Amino acid sequence: MSRVRVHNFSVSLDGYGTGEGQSLERPFGHAEGRLHDWFFHTRSFRAMHGEDGGDTGVDDALAGAWEPGIGAEIMGRNKFGPQRGPWEDHEWTGWWGEDPPFHTPVFVLTHHPRPPLVMKGGTTFHFIDATPQEALRQAREAAGGLDVRIGGGPTMVRDFLAADLIDHLHVAVVPILLGRGVRLWEGLEEMEKRFTVESTTTPSGITHVTFTRPADQ
Amino acid sequence: MSRVRVHNFSVSLDGYGTGEGQSLERPFGHAEGRLHDWFFHTRSFRAMHGEDGGDTGVDDALAGAWEPGIGAEIMGRNKFGPQRGPWEDHEWTGWWGEDPPFHTPVFVLTHHPRPPLVMKGGTTFHFIDATPQEALRQAREAAGGLDVRIGGGPTMVRDFLAADLIDHLHVAVVPILLGRGVRLWEGLEEMEKRFTVESTTTPSGITHVTFTRPADQ
Numbered sequence: 490m491s492r493v494r495v496h497n498f499s500v501s502l503d504g505y506g507t508g509e510g511q512s513l514e515r516p517f518g519h520a521e522g523r524l525h526d527w528f529f530h531t532r533s534f535r536a537m538h539g540e541d542g543g544d545t546g547v548d549d550a551l552a553g554a555w556e557p558g559i560g561a562e563i564m565g566r567n568k569f570g571p572q573r574g575p576w577e578d579h580e581w582t583g584w585w586g587e588d589p590p591f592h593t594p595v596f597v598l599t600h601h602p603r604p605p606l607v608m609k610g611g612t613t614f615h616f617i618d619a620t621p622q623e624a625l626r627q628a629r630e631a632a633g634g635l636d637v638r639i640g641g642g643p644t645m646v647r648d649f650l651a652a653d654l655i656d657h658l659h660v661a662v663v664p665i666l667l668g669r670g671v672r673l674w675e676g677l678e679e680m681e682k683r684f685t686v687e688s689t690t691t692p693s694g695i696t697h698v699t700f701t702r703p704a705d706q
Numbered sequence: 707m708s709r710v711r712v713h714n715f716s717v718s719l720d721g722y723g724t725g726e727g728q729s730l731e732r733p734f735g736h737a738e739g740r741l742h743d744w745f746f747h748t749r750s751f752r753a754m755h756g757e758d759g760g761d762t763g764v765d766d767a768l769a770g771a772w773e774p775g776i777g778a779e780i781m782g783r784n785k786f787g788p789q790r791g792p793w794e795d796h797e798w799t800g801w802w803g804e805d806p807p808f809h810t811p812v813f814v815l816t817h818h819p820r821p822p823l824v825m826k827g828g829t830t831f832h833f834i835d836a837t838p839q840e841a842l843r844q845a846r847e848a849a850g851g852l853d854v855r856i857g858g859g860p861t862m863v864r865d866f867l868a869a870d871l872i873d874h875l876h877v878a879v880v881p882i883l884l885g886r887g888v889r890l891w892e893g894l895e896e897m898e899k900r901f902t903v904e905s906t907t908t909p910s911g912i913t914h915v916t917f918t919r920p921a922d923q
């Protein structure tokens with residue numbers, strides 16, 4: 490059975506999945522790289538961008554689970570780029586460069602559909618205006634039996650959790666207080682009851698929390 | 707130097723330090739005992755209430771640090787009892803029984819001062835209407851050179867943190883989502899920069915996070 494998975498979703502101790510004030514220069518707003526520093530240091534992250542080296546260990550083992558078995562991703566528009574409202578710049582093809590690290594179809598949720606963008610390396614961005622359920626139906630079809638990754642940001646992960654569409658969620662709690670931004674944990678009372686929950690703190694100070702749907706184990 | 711300490715302050719993964727709807731029967735509102743189950747199982751908690759047994763291990767080691775070296779506590783009114791506004795029942799002496807586990811002076815912050823309550827075992831409740839700074843001055847005087855414990859709930863811990871009056875904070879993050887209640891983490895952006903931060907997850911699934919002021923180590 491194809492599963493729906495979230496990996497490496499970093500939140501601050503006060504629960505923010507991204508900072509305030511996203512812009513082209515600051516994809517995470519005032520959070521800058523602070524939520525993802527642990528990830529940037531891993532071998533898995535560096536390999537994703539064609540670089541050698543990087544730390545191995547528990548952070549890296551968890552980081553590396555993001556790719557195997559994934560056949561499609563669904564992401565929020567803000568993970569593609571900072572533009573709001575009708576698309577004004579069709580030339581700019583997102584934050585992910587000419588050869589994005591996804592290598593699968595990627596469904597970008599937006600109220601402003603536009604033609605697909607075929608990138609190098611197997612990534613095609615499809616821009617769709619759809620409910621979580623409908624987006625997942627399309628992504629599953631595109632994934633050809635493989636799993637679907639829910640890529641974030643926080644609002645769309647929260648929407649998919651609220652709709653009970655997620656089978657596996659990996660959250661990395663970073664011991665910083667952002668104070669403002671977009672919170673992951675809103676309106677998800679007793680969500681843990683649907684999952685087997687495990688936590689582990691690594692020497693980097695990150696606490697990894699996994700939620701796995703029991704029937705899915 | 708006398709230190710100001712918070713111990714065993716439990717929050718849900720979504721950051722709530724207490725639930726919604728506190729009442730005489732439900733001191734933690736809809737959170738019930740879920741935030742403190744880990745604590746109730748420890749040998750330290752049982753000893754605090756004159757009982758034998760209980761688990762030992764890392765949870766217990768952290769739990770037991772709440773008492774040694776403390777000469778006074780400051781608590782919010784809601785930790786004493788659920789009454790709001792002017793005191794209507796002077797006979798009821800709080801949630802803590804005839805022999806409260808504090809055994810020191812306890813300063814209860816309230817906009818409605820009343821005469822002190824002298825309990826068995828060395829606990830005296832003083833009811834004061836004071837700023838965090840003034841309450842701490844009085845508690846330090848009463849503590850006779852020992853440390854002062856900030857007892858909670860979440861609003862007053864947050865106020866003392868915002869005023870930079872706390873030297874050591876131990877938070878126990880419980881992997882549940884309460885969804886509503888009173889949040890600890892509000893308006894504390896970059897608080898971690900004032901502290902050395904350590905995290906550890908125990909086999910009970912609790913992640914203990916300690917904030918220690920570097921000059922205080």
